Amino acid sequence: MTQPVVKLRNISLGSGRPKLAVPITGKTTADILAAVDPIKMAAPDVVEWRIDFFEGVTDAKQLQQTGQWLRSALGSIALLTTFRTHGEGGALELSDADYFKVCENVLAGKFTDALDVERYHDEADVKGLVAKAHDNNVVVIMSNHDFDKTPSKKDIVGRLTSMVDFGADVAKMAVMPQSADDVLTLLTATNEARKTLSQPVITMSMGDLGKVSRLAGEVFGSCLSFATVGAASAPGQIALDHLRPELEDLKLS
Numbered sequence: 586m587t588q589p590v591v592k593l594r595n596i597s598l599g600s601g602r603p604k605l606a607v608p609i610t611g612k613t614t615a616d617i618l619a620a621v622d623p624i625k626m627a628a629p630d631v632v633e634w635r636i637d638f639f640e641g642v643t644d645a646k647q648l649q650q651t652g653q654w655l656r657s658a659l660g661s662i663a664l665l666t667t668f669r670t671h672g673e674g675g676a677l678e679l680s681d682a683d684y685f686k687v688c689e690n691v692l693a694g695k696f697t698d699a700l701d702v703e704r705y706h707d708e709a710d711v712k713g714l715v716a717k718a719h720d721n722n723v724v725v726i727m728s729n730h731d732f733d734k735t736p737s738k739k740d741i742v743g744r745l746t747s748m749v750d751f752g753a754d755v756a757k758m759a760v761m762p763q764s765a766d767d768v769l770t771l772l773t774a775t776n777e778a779r780k781t782l783s784q785p786v787i788t789m790s791m792g793d794l795g796k797v798s799r800l801a802g803e804v805f806g807s808c809l810s811f812a813t814v815g816a817a818s819a820p821g822q823i824a825l826d827h828l829r830p831e832l833e834d835l836k837l838s
């Protein structure tokens with residue numbers, strides 16, 4: 586199946602070499618804004634603001650004000666906003682109701698280009714949030730994370746497929762390998778999802794064993810790779826300065 590290219594501000598997800606995203610994990614507004622200059626020097630395609638690290642995340646005013654400052658500091662770089670729940674590797678435990686409230690506050694603040702929406706919450710709530718994001722012209726990157734293991738190929742493809750069925754513009758899955766076979770499972774699932782799904786996918790095998798998956802997106806079909814400028818947001822992320830030339834070397838002509 587040919588996937589549509591998903592436009593995220595001035596970049597296209599799903600065509601050419603995988604795009605590069607850098608996380609910001611600052612706790613305070615000052616930390617968050619201080620991260621911007623070094624990141625801009627490294628010139629990623631996307632900045633991911635991990636709001637679960639932000640101490641003002643549950644205060645709508647602080648969240649929206651900081652988001653708006655971040656948005657204008659980033660210039661033309663696309664902004665993805667993510668609240669990663671504790672059960673999926675995030676920094677803060679929130680009730681489901683509070684998770685959806687925070688995501689709605691992000692949309693109401695009108696600062697983000699894309700929103701991460703975790704797939705495994707109540708179906709109606711997830712679909713409602715997707716609809717609100719789309720009403721606000723915000724791209725939905727739907728996600729699921731397994732920090733303990735790598736599910737079977739069938740399971741990974743099934744989860745990515747269900748994200749697309751729930752309205753995701755892009756479907757994302759991060760898993761933890763225990764062996765080289767697990768990394769192959771993730772790559773095989775990615776290749777299959779790329780061939781069968783109607784939307785682009787993002788996948789990664791985490792930790793040191795999985796680093797190769799962060800380099801191989803163009804071959805196997807993952808359209809975005811998370812890399813670091815400063816702090817990492819998940820195990821196995823590679824410094825952007827190293828990853829970019831590697832992706833160029835591996836570019837398909």
Ligand SMILES: O=C1C[C@@](O)(C(=O)O)C[C@@H](O)[C@@H]1O
Pocket residue numbers: 608633635667669701728730757759789791811818819820822
């Ligand atoms: O979903 C992802 C991918 C990720 O977990 C990684 O392994 O690079 C990092 C997270 O910040 C991001 O939200």
